[in-house]
Amino acid sequence: MQTITVSGNIGKPPELRSTQSGEQVLAFSVAVKQGWGDKESTNWYRCNVWGKRAATLERFLRKGMKVVIQGELTIGSYEGKAQYDIRANEVEFMSAAEGGEQNNTRQSDNGSDNRGGGGGGFSSGGFGDDDLDSDSVPF
Secondary structure (H helix, E strand, C coil): CEEEEEEEEECCCCEEEECCCCCEEEEEEEEEEECCHHHCEEEEEEEEEECHHHHHHHCCCCCCCEEEEEEEEEEEEECCEEEEEEEEEEEEECCCCCCCCCCCEEEECCCCEEECCCCCCCCCCCCCHHHCCCCCCCC
């Protein structure tokens, strides 16, 4: 098993699906830029979150958000190009979708809330702040 941590932006709206057995999976892609100037390139990682966390994260993840993903990496190929898949064990929100405030809230497989950065505290980054308080958020 290969473990990887990537930091990038969500490329399109996350899609919540269910398997035939009823298990939920949230699929989204993360764009990671590398290099600089004329040598800058972007790698795309397909990420999947499984189980109860899939539905929870689907409510908060948005296209354009900066996130840090940690999980198990699988490399395949499609039409001769490398394809990177990550089964996410941990998702950390680094920003809101459209330049909202940074919140540094992380959800890990054990369901614990791991807050980082100065100030702590949960912030939805402008996504329905009226409906949320830190006691009602499961991570």
